[in-house]
Amino acid sequence: MPELTSSELRRFNRQIILPEFGIEAQRRLKAGSVLLVGLGGLGSPASLYLAAAGVGRIGMVDADVVEETNLQRQIVHGQAVLGRLKNESAQARMLDLNPNVQIERHDVRFGIDNALALISRYDVIIDGSDNFPTRYLVNDACVKLGKPDVYGGVLRFDGQLSVFDARTGPCYRCLFPEPPPQEFAPNCAEAGVLGVLPGVIGSLQATEAIKLLTGIGSPMIGRMLVYDGLDLSFNTVHIAKDPDCPVCSHAPQDITLRETVMVCAAPAGRSISSGALQARLQAQDDLVIVDVRNPAEWLPGRIPGAIGWPRPELERALHEPGATPLPKDRDIVLVCQSGMRSHSVIRSMVAAGYDPLRLYNLELGMAAWQGDVQLV
Numbered sequence: 001m002p003e004l005t006s007s008e009l010r011r012f013n014r015q016i017i018l019p020e021f022g023i024e025a026q027r028r029l030k031a032g033s034v035l036l037v038g039l040g041g042l043g044s045p046a047s048l049y050l051a052a053a054g055v056g057r058i059g060m061v062d063a064d065v066v067e068e069t070n071l072q073r074q075i076v077h078g079q080a081v082l083g084r085l086k087n088e089s090a091q092a093r094m095l096d097l098n099p100n101v102q103i104e105r106h107d108v109r110f111g112i113d114n115a116l117a118l119i120s121r122y123d124v125i126i127d128g129s130d131n132f133p134t135r136y137l138v139n140d141a142c143v144k145l146g147k148p149d150v151y152g153g154v155l156r157f158d159g160q161l162s163v164f165d166a167r168t169g170p171c172y173r174c175l176f177p178e179p180p181p182q183e184f185a186p187n188c189a190e191a192g193v194l195g196v197l198p199g200v201i202g203s204l205q206a207t208e209a210i211k212l213l214t215g216i217g218s219p220m221i222g223r224m225l226v227y228d229g230l231d232l233s234f235n236t237v238h239i240a241k242d243p244d245c246p247v248c249s250h251a252p253q254d255i256t257l258r259e260t261v262m263v264c265a266a267p268a269g270r271s272i273s274s275g276a277l278q279a280r281l282q283a284q285d286d287l288v289i290v291d292v293r294n295p296a297e298w299l300p301g302r303i304p305g306a307i308g309w310p311r312p313e314l315e316r317a318l319h320e321p322g323a324t325p326l327p328k329d330r331d332i333v334l335v336c337q338s339g340m341r342s343h344s345v346i347r348s349m350v351a352a353g354y355d356p357l358r359l360y361n362l363e364l365g366m367a368a369w370q371g372d373v374q375l376v
């Protein structure tokens with residue numbers, strides 16, 4: 001491992017004096033490398049803190065230029081660089097914070113043709129992307145190459161964070177095997193985002209990258225942090241590896257990268273907000289609530305009265321000829337962590353003959369649920 005110069009010992013003093021960190025961790029950071037996929041809202045704080053902390057080599061993949069609408073949250077850039085490449089702007093800012101960091105600019109779009117070559121060059125990957133095709137590609141390439149994928153997601157006032165490392169834990173596809181239908185996948189440009197939200201989540205991504213490089217603390221492998229900015233609450237849910245995961249259940253050499261195509265689903269079912277569901281529960285409306293998450297995800301709690309029925313088992317029950325696993329003459333609310341898996345169950349139920357007008361999807365799932373939970 002590289003030695004630290006006297007100037008580095010001085011510069012990084014405030015973290016070197018931490019007993020859990022020390023000179024060894026600082027040397028590991030100097031020897032380490034991180035790839036930032038995207039220099040937007042999440043990549044902004046992540047790039048700044050990683051450069052400031054003394055990570056030896058930082059790669060950045062981004063082909064976009066800085067636009068005025070970016071500056072509300074993409075604080076690594078500024079007014080003076082409007083119209084310039086984001087990579088160029090971030091590079092200047094990072095070198096100003098720490099002139100010794102080795103920066104590698106990849107002024108290209110992250111895609112199938114370059115994903116493996118880029119990811120293979122770095123120890124830790126930070127997914128700062130804002131779209132599903134890139135997120136799945138980062139995940140699949142990281143699984144294939146055995147690299148940790150520090151995932152962050154932000155929308156409106158809500159954020160998520162996890163570390164997907166398929167060598168010891170689940171990957172992104174264990175949770176979400178396929179992207180949701182286009183209309184269930186709003187992005188920040190359509191749905192909005194509070195500017196400071198990616199600041200919170202991107203800073204946590206930098207924290208996880210530093211922990212992975214230095215070996216301090218316990219990384220968020222197998223756990224998902226769910227942040228609600230309006231409540232100012234942080235919740236952690238445990239996430240399990242799916243033995244049938246379409247990607248990480250395979251040997252690395254059998255994993256083939258593929259393009260993720262976003263499709264529009266035929267309208268199926270209705271959606272219900274967390275507040276509207278609480279109101280119906282308080283009014284003691286006749287409702288069946290079915291929680292289709294994995295049993296491990298129920299541990300932090302379920303909506304009172306919810307039946308736990310993991311999606312794969314419920315889908316199997318629906319496919320049995322003549323079976324009616326759930327009543328057809330009552331309103332049914334389907335619940336999962338984010339509203340994606342439950343929506344796909346609703347589509348299967350409609351295909352199995354259930355009335356779409358009696359099926360409700362809890363919008364944004366348990367991540368948005370603000371009422372009581374019962375522990376199971």
Ligand SMILES: [Zn+2]
Pocket residue numbers: 166170171172173174175242245246247248249
């Ligand atoms: Zn997986």
